Amino acid sequence: MEKKLEAFSDFTRRVQLSNDLAELDGGVVSHSARLSGPPGKVEAELPAGLHLSCAIANSSGHSDEFGGFVTCGAIVSALFVPEGGARFDTYNAGGPIRAFSYYLPLEEVDRDDAVIQTIILHTKGRRLLTIEGPVLGAVPRLTGLLNTEVSAIRKNLLQARGLELTATVAAHFGEVCSPGQTGCAERYAYRVRDDLEANLGQPNLLGDLARRNGLGVRTMTASFRSTFGESIGQYLVRRRMEVAAAALEGGASVQEAAYLVGYTPNALSTAFKEHFGFSPSLVKSRLPD
Secondary structure: OOHHHHHHHHHHHOOEEEEEEEEEEEEEEEEEEEEOOOHHHHHHEEEEEEEEEEEEEEEEEEEEOOOEEEEEEEEEEEEEEOOOEEEEEEEOOOOOOEEEEEEEEEEHHHOOOHHHHHHHHHHOOOOEEEEEOOOHHHHHHHHHOOOOOHHHHHHHHHHHHHHHHHHHHHHOOOOOOOOOOOHHHHHHHHHHHHHHHOOOOOOHHHHHHHHHOOOOHHHHHHHHHHHHHOOOOHHHHHHHHHHHHHHOOOOOOHHHHHOOOOHHHHHHHHHHHHHOOHHHHHHHHOOOO
């Protein structure tokens, strides 16, 4: 966590901002401000994870991979940064700046938090999103001065603003999804199923699968079972056996069929017999010469 806090401090020092930081649910919230200052350009390195920001400033930023923004007033933005991080060239035109942000590291984004998962659902795999509409009305309050020198109170205010920022962004994207909501569960489940179908030959560990789809493991597994009536593991075995059987019937060797679905030939023979009640070699023997 100290490295996360230091990353924020380093950036704000370079743009001559006073800065307050606090931890929040595995991430970091940051409030930054200056009354005046010169124009200047700064290179910002964003670590992998979820970045939510709001500000009142006269500035712009650009990334070749993730797009950019231009603002002469209030702005709210959301960005999911994958492994490898992101580099933004930012330019401040000078004058006052007030900003507030929340950063959640990549290793924390798969937790079962309905608000966070709603945001990730709308940001993962996309370029920087700048949010318009009523959400901008919260920016003056979120970026306002803390107006107290008591450190414990400042920390509580920062954390409360972090919760408000995440809730405000999630509300903008739509109804918050929780595992008990059928519509959300189905949307999650079909997205995971499409991922599985595209990667039948890969290991598909639950943690990796959940992370790729911006979900917590429990949310993902519960949504999948409630939608399809079987677990992810059961679905994978069934579909791998079906694909292997189709390959064998199409003339593939046992070895070719096995590698197609991520098995060794011996492992496929065992799983195939458990699933269908007969060995893959029997399928081959019934094919016409």
